[in-house]
Amino acid sequence: MPMLGLGTWKNDDPEACTNAVATALEAGYRHIDTAQAYGNEEHVGRGIERADVPRDDVFLATKVWIDRLAYDDVLASTAESLRKLGVNAVDLLYVHWPAGEYAPEDTFRAFDELVDNERVDRIGISNFEPEQVDDAIDRTDAPIFANQVELHPLLPQEELRAHCVDRGVEVVAYSPLARGAVFDVPEVTEIAAKHGVSEAQVSLAWLREKGVTAIPKATGGSHIRDNLASRDLSLDAEDVAAIDAIDRTDRRVDPGFAPW
Secondary structure: OOOEOEEOOOOOOHHHHHHHHHHHHHHOOOEEEOOHHHOOHHHHHHHHHHOOOOHHHOEEEEEEOHHHOOHHHHHHHHHHHHHHHOOOOEOEEEEOOOOOOOOHHHHHHHHHHHHHOOOEOOEEEEOOOHHHHHHHHHHOOOOEEEEEEEOEOOEOOHHHHHHHHHOOOEEEEEOOOHHHHHHHOHHHHHHHHHHOOOHHHHHHHHHHHOOOEEOOEOOOHHHHHHHHHHHHOOOOHHHHHHHHOOOOOOOOOOOOOOOO
16 A cells, blocks of 8 residues: 555545546556545546556555445445446445444445455455454454544544554554644644745655555645655654654544544
């Protein structure tokens, strides 16, 4: 799984979404993340088709929404997702939230079946707390590959990250720029000025230093390329320590059905 991907949440304008995906792939991204709930799987699929990049080179992930997590609904909705995306299989399929119709035994029985039928290469979870990570691991035949959670300098998720590492589960960060809040964090701004880069690049480089895959949303070409440039930024130990020491918490995604 490439450690930098393109997030597509709230990118539901058909042409804008298609262009963003195609632009990102042609700029060098190889990881695209979407979800049933985003309402843009079809546009994402068109972007992949439009880009001059082989499908086998693209790591493609989507997520099953909370009202489609019963056994039959997982199978039916995933078939619909594959049709919209225009692919035979996805590289990673997540349980979007442990909520709604989520029943671990039935939900993961369907996920395992999709792996067995080569419709899904890997299975993942999203917004799972440590005890739910453990339960998911115990319920599946296929390994739990990744847990996608909100994660950024204002929500570092140390305990959850450590737990996932211990259980062999990759961590993927959504909202890695805290929906733009990192641009107003003095510690991040100072490090950006020191290196002559954007605050976005600093936040993404910090996540990479933590072994976390980031999937920032971007629509315009300049933002897409700026985020990609974070791969060339090396933070020193002082930079990382300064971000680690930020003593503020700002969770940006907190629905009523969240498990925390």
